Amino acid sequence: MSGIFNWFNRAYCCFVKFLRPLDGLGPLALRLFLAPIFILAGLNKLDSIGEVAAWFGNPDWGLGLPAPLLLAWLAALTEFLGGIALLLGLAVRLISIPLLVTMAVAAITAHWQYGWHALPEQTLVVPWEWRNDLIGEVIIRKERAIDLLKEHGDYDWLTESGNITILKNGIEFAATYFVMLLALLFSGGGRFVSLDYWIARRACGKSDINP
DSSP states (O other): OHHHHHHHHHHHHHHHHHHGGGTTHHHHHHHHHHHHHHHHHHHHHHHTHHHHHHHHHOTTTSOOOSSHHHHHHHHHHHHHHHHHHHHHTOSHHHHHHHHHHHHHHHIIIIIGGGOSOSSTTOOOOOTTOSOHHHHHHHHHHHHHHHHHHHHHSOHHHHTTTSOOOOOOOOSHHHHHHHHHHHHHHHHOSOSSSSHHHHHHHHHHOOSSOOO
C-alpha cells in the first residue's frame, strides 16, 4: 500500500512540476475574461455619466447614494482603466482592490434585493438564494410576456437570436466577478503573461518571481 502511495506521490509531484511553467495561464484566462467586461461597462458609464449619476443619486427609482456624480466618475474610471490594466497585466494586484470594492458596492446596492440568481431559468433551489419567491414571480411574467409576443408579434423573428427572458438581476454575476478578482489579488497577473512579471523580473533579476 505504501508503495502505491509513494508512486502516486512521485507521479503527482512530476505532474505539478510539469504545470509550473504554465501556471500563468490561469490568471491570464481570468484577466482576458474580465477585461472586456470592465472596459465596456466603464465606457458605457462614461458615455452617459449624467444618467448614471442620476440613477446613483435618486432615492425613488435609483440607488439613493450620496455624492452621485463623484461616485459615477469613480465607478466609470475604475472599470474602464481597471479593465485596461487587467488586459495588459499591469498592477493587477493593486487594480483588483478598487474593482473588488466596485463589485461589492454593486452587489449590495443594486442587486442584493433581488437575491442570488441573475436569470429566472435557474430554478434550482440553493441554500444561498434568499429570494426564491422572485423566481416564481419572474417565470410567471416571462410566460405572460411570451404569450403576448406570440399573439401580437412575430415571435419566430424575435427569438431568432436567442430566447426571450426577464432579468431577475440578483448578485450572481457581481459575486462571480468578485471571486475572480479575489483570485487575481492573491495570484497576480501570472508568470510570463503579464507586464507585472516582466517589470518585476527586470527589477529583481529573478526568473521565478510571482508578480
